[in-house]
Amino acid sequence: MENKKGGLVGWLFGSSIGYLRRFLFRVLSVGPIPNHLAFILDGNRRYARKWDLGEGMGHRAGFLSLMSLMKYCYELGVKYVTIYAFSIDNFRRRPDEVQGVMDLMLEKIEGLLKEESIVNQYGVRVYFIGDLTLLSETVRSAAEKAMKVTSNNDKSILLICVAYTSTDEIVHAAQEACEDKRHELLSMKKINDAQNGEIGKEKLGENNVIKIADIERNLYMGVAPDPDILIRSSGETRLSNFLLWQTSNCLLYSPKALWPEVGLRHLVWAVLNFQRAHAELEKRRKQL
Structure with missing residues (x-):
C-alpha cells in the first residue's frame, strides 16, 4: 500500500513539474526563441572530484545533464543543438582517461x-562534426551508423563535435576550397582550350580567387546556421578553439555551475538574455 501511495505521489509530482515547465516555455515563446544553441561541456572532472566520485563518473553525470537540457531545448522549440564533446587537444590526456571517454561515447x-531514446522521441537528426578519422574504428563506425539511421529525421538537429577544433575545421575548409577551385580551373581551362581561348585570361583570373563563401561551404559546421547562444559551464569565458568562425555575432553565457549541475534555470536565463539582446543582435547581423 505504501509503495502504491509513493508511486502515485511521485507521478503527481512529476506531472506537475512537467506541466509547470511547459507553461513556462509557452510564456517564453511569446518572445523570440533561439534557433541554435551550442554548449561547451566544462567541469565533468571537477564535479567528480567535488563529490569524490569514481573515475569517469563525472562524464556520466554530465551525460544525464545533457539529456535533460536537450529535452528542454526541443520542447522549447530550439531546432539546432551543438555540443563540444571531445576536442582534438583532449587526446593529449592520459590514455586511460581518453579510453574511458571513448568507451562512454x-x-x-x-x-x-x-527506440525510447530522445532521438526517436523528438525526431532528431544526428551529425558528428570533426575529423572522425582520429576516432577508433568502433566509435567511428557507431557514429557513422547513427548519422545514417537518423538521416530522415528533420524535426530537430543534434551536432556532436568530436575530434574537433575550430582551427582544424578552418584549415580543412581552406584545403577543400583550394581543391575545389583547382578542379574548377582545370575544367574551365579544358573548355577554354576547346573554344580556342574564348573564355579569356581575365575570366580565368576572376575564378582563381577563393572567397569567404568557398570556405564556409566546406566547413564541418556548414550543415547548420551560426549559433544564437553559446553556453559554457564552470564560469569559464574562453571559447577553447570552439566555433571561432561561427560565433562572431553570438550571445555568450558562462554560468558558474559545473556542467553536470547545469539545468533548466540556466537555460531559461540564457533565453531571457537572448530575448533582451535580440533586437541588437539582429541589427548587427543585417550590417554584416
Missing part, C-alpha cells in the same frame, strides 16, 4: 539509437 551513441 560508444555506449551512449548506441543508446541514442534505441
Whole structure:
C-alpha cells in the first residue's frame, strides 16, 4: 500500500513539474526563441572530484545533464543543438582517461539509437562534426551508423563535435576550397582550350580567387546556421578553439555551475538574455 501511495505521489509530482515547465516555455515563446544553441561541456572532472566520485563518473553525470537540457531545448522549440564533446587537444590526456571517454561515447551513441531514446522521441537528426578519422574504428563506425539511421529525421538537429577544433575545421575548409577551385580551373581551362581561348585570361583570373563563401561551404559546421547562444559551464569565458568562425555575432553565457549541475534555470536565463539582446543582435547581423 505504501509503495502504491509513493508511486502515485511521485507521478503527481512529476506531472506537475512537467506541466509547470511547459507553461513556462509557452510564456517564453511569446518572445523570440533561439534557433541554435551550442554548449561547451566544462567541469565533468571537477564535479567528480567535488563529490569524490569514481573515475569517469563525472562524464556520466554530465551525460544525464545533457539529456535533460536537450529535452528542454526541443520542447522549447530550439531546432539546432551543438555540443563540444571531445576536442582534438583532449587526446593529449592520459590514455586511460581518453579510453574511458571513448568507451562512454560508444555506449551512449548506441543508446541514442534505441527506440525510447530522445532521438526517436523528438525526431532528431544526428551529425558528428570533426575529423572522425582520429576516432577508433568502433566509435567511428557507431557514429557513422547513427548519422545514417537518423538521416530522415528533420524535426530537430543534434551536432556532436568530436575530434574537433575550430582551427582544424578552418584549415580543412581552406584545403577543400583550394581543391575545389583547382578542379574548377582545370575544367574551365579544358573548355577554354576547346573554344580556342574564348573564355579569356581575365575570366580565368576572376575564378582563381577563393572567397569567404568557398570556405564556409566546406566547413564541418556548414550543415547548420551560426549559433544564437553559446553556453559554457564552470564560469569559464574562453571559447577553447570552439566555433571561432561561427560565433562572431553570438550571445555568450558562462554560468558558474559545473556542467553536470547545469539545468533548466540556466537555460531559461540564457533565453531571457537572448530575448533582451535580440533586437541588437539582429541589427548587427543585417550590417554584416
